Amino acid sequence: MTEAYDIPLPEVDKSAENEKYHTFVNLALILAAITGVELVLVYLPFHTVFILSTLLALSLFKFVAVVAWFMHLIYDKLLLTLAFGTGMAIATGTYTALLILLSSEDVDHDVITGVLGYF
């Protein structure tokens, strides 16, 4: 096998991949711009709630964009979305449950510190 070879594939596959190239370039530029906006945003004299919610929204957008386009999830079958979505749902649920449980006034912080000290 020579070094300069290309693996032969049907032409229809190549044209579909060429279309994706422009999507990837645009998405990369958008993601870079959003990261810049996030960095500037924390230095701006806006209300904390506004900054926090904007940061979360931008982060969520970046997350979904990478999963959808770079990871090809929008081009793939629904089963794969479900496989990944289940893990995401459990992870989010874990955080929410822990937040609610440990936000309670009944939580004894000394007990938690004691458990950590044991390890």
Place this chain on the structure above:
Amino acid sequence: MSESASSEHDSHHNLVVGNKKLLMWLFLGSDCMFFGTLISTHLIYRKLYPEEYDPTQLFSLELTSFSTFILLMSSFLMALAVSAMHKGELKSFRRNTLGVIFFGLIFLGCQVFEFSEFVHLGLTLQSGTFGSTFYLMTGTHGCHVAIGVFWLTCLLFYSYSGKMDAHESAIDVEAAGLYWHFVDIVWILIFTAVYLIEFIGKTGGAAH
């Protein structure tokens, strides 16, 4: 090969390809739970013991933003590498994969530099809940990046062996790509939830 035998081969081939991809997505789903727990633990302890550390004195937002940018661009190159493999363009695949490996190493270098700075400033694994949860979470992510770099390096060397098959190798590269993108999205969450949030209201902005 007869037409029926060829069709049977294709059907079997597609089944194998589907299984590999499904397994990768299931693994990523389980890894979501893993990182979800690590990030949750860090955030919960930050909420319980906010006075323990002031991360704004430690974190360099510029360095972390640079790392984030590098990882996002590596994700872009990874998408191009996967696309090149689907098109059967081996040279393009090699070029983009080399770029991903290079960016991955830069990210790891930034993390090593950041960790050594923090240790120098007194933040260690034993220095409290903040140090424990921070190093565990970001260290685990760093290990994932290192594994990804190793995986892609193996694929790059394999591409020179002349044994790459158009269909099978495309799926192998796609699986590695999925893993790399996952590492990227985990960092997107860590960057916002662990780094950026700490600076809100402490950098001249209105703290209300």
